[in-house]
Amino acid sequence: MSKYGVMVMGPAGAGKSTFCASLITHLQLNRRSAFYVNLDPAAESFEHTPDLDIRELISLEDVMEEMHLGPNGGLIYCFEFLMENLDFLTEGLDSLTEEYLIIFDMPGQIELYTHIPILPTLMKFLSQPGALDIRMCAAYLLEATFVVDRAKFFAGTLSAMSAMIMLEVPHINVLSKMDLVKDRIRKKDFKRFITPDTSLLDDDPVDIERRKAGLDLNPGSSDPKDKDALMSGATFKRLNTAVAGLIESFSMVSYLKLDCTDEDSVAAILSYIDDCIQYHEAQEPKELKDEEFEENE
Numbered sequence: 594m595s596k597y598g599v600m601v602m603g604p605a606g607a608g609k610s611t612f613c614a615s616l617i618t619h620l621q622l623n624r625r626s627a628f629y630v631n632l633d634p635a636a637e638s639f640e641h642t643p644d645l646d647i648r649e650l651i652s653l654e655d656v657m658e659e660m661h662l663g664p665n666g667g668l669i670y671c672f673e674f675l676m677e678n679l680d681f682l683t684e685g686l687d688s689l690t691e692e693y694l695i696i697f698d699m700p701g702q703i704e705l706y707t708h709i710p711i712l713p714t715l716m717k718f719l720s721q722p723g724a725l726d727i728r729m730c731a732a733y734l735l736e737a738t739f740v741v742d743r744a745k746f747f748a749g750t751l752s753a754m755s756a757m758i759m760l761e762v763p764h765i766n767v768l769s770k771m772d773l774v775k776d777r778i779r780k781k782d783f784k785r786f787i788t789p790d791t792s793l794l795d796d797d798p799v800d801i802e803r804r805k806a807g808l809d810l811n812p813g814s815s816d817p818k819d820k821d822a823l824m825s826g827a828t829f830k831r832l833n834t835a836v837a838g839l840i841e842s843f844s845m846v847s848y849l850k851l852d853c854t855d856e857d858s859v860a861a862i863l864s865y866i867d868d869c870i871q872y873h874e875a876q877e878p879k880e881l882k883d884e885e886f887e888e889n890e
């Protein structure tokens with residue numbers, strides 16, 4: 594019997610935990626079962642209490658204190674510890690049925706998604722047939738406000754693509770916090786960010802502002818007064834164009850829009866997740882309990 598799960602990933606503060614909470618609320622309102630797994634050892638508060646919590650296995654605070662590590666090194670240590678104690682996940686998840694959507698709330702440290710092979714190993718462990726056998730998909734969140742600075746947007750898109758290639762599971766990319774840009778950017782203009790390409794660099798507002806202020810007149814200068822030039826000169830532009838070209842040539846990244854304050858938006862993302870993992874195909878038709886039947890009448 595398969596289980597179904599989504600791993601919610603993305604940079605720090607992208608809105609992962611908020612999205613997990615909105616998703617759980619939405620599932621509950623629609624009489625679906627959610628199982629919330631917190632894998633962020635530094636998380637402090639939750640809207641919904643996690644059903645399984647990495648902090649019961651290991652706490653980042655203890656690691657930092659005992660191992661004399663900083664927050665990022667500490668987090669990597671916590672994940673290495675989790676990988677050595679995978680029974681913790683097996684025992685917590687093994688008895689779940691296919692009715693559940695298992696939601697994994699991940700930490701935001703970018704190291705996890707780029708050069709350390711912990712997540713691919715974890716993903717393989719979760720989805721291994723014959724073991725936990727969870728049909729997994731990944732949801733990578735990036736803040737919609739990043740579109741204001743194209744360099745930031747392409748750097749974020751590159752990290753989304755890197756996670757996508759590394760994890761080898763069905764993957765959706767999501768621009769979160771849409772409510773923050775809804776009124777600032779016209780719908781028609783926003784469409785260009787849904788499938789990013791190099792033309793977005795031609796009218797980067799940050800670039801235009803800097804040029805107006807004469808800040809990129811001396812690119813590459815070592816004068817501290819010209820520190821802005823480093824992030825706006827011709828070399829920086831060439832680098833961004835190369836990154837954007839790479840993303841465009843792979844044509845793998847496109848975004849869905851998410852506004853957690855709007856239930857329809859959460860429902861739309863959930864339907865993409867359901868499609869990715871083919872959740873509905875495995876569900877038995879449910880009999881309504883008597884009181885639910887009367888309610889519907």
Ligand SMILES: Nc1nc2c(ncn2[C@@H]2O[C@H](COP(=O)(O)OP(=O)(O)OP(=O)(O)O)[C@@H](O)[C@H]2O)c(=O)[nH]1
Nearest residue numbers: 604605606607608609610611700701770852853854
């Ligand atoms: N306006 C708005 N704010 C949001 C939205 N989602 C999250 N936020 C805010 O963004 C901040 C970070 O949200 P979190 O959900 O904690 O982000 P996270 O990705 O889990 O953060 P880390 O776990 O620390 O990496 C919080 O102050 C949230 O209230 C959204 O859809 N709209």
Ligand SMILES: [Mg+2]
Nearest residue numbers: 609610633636
């Ligand atoms: Mg979080």
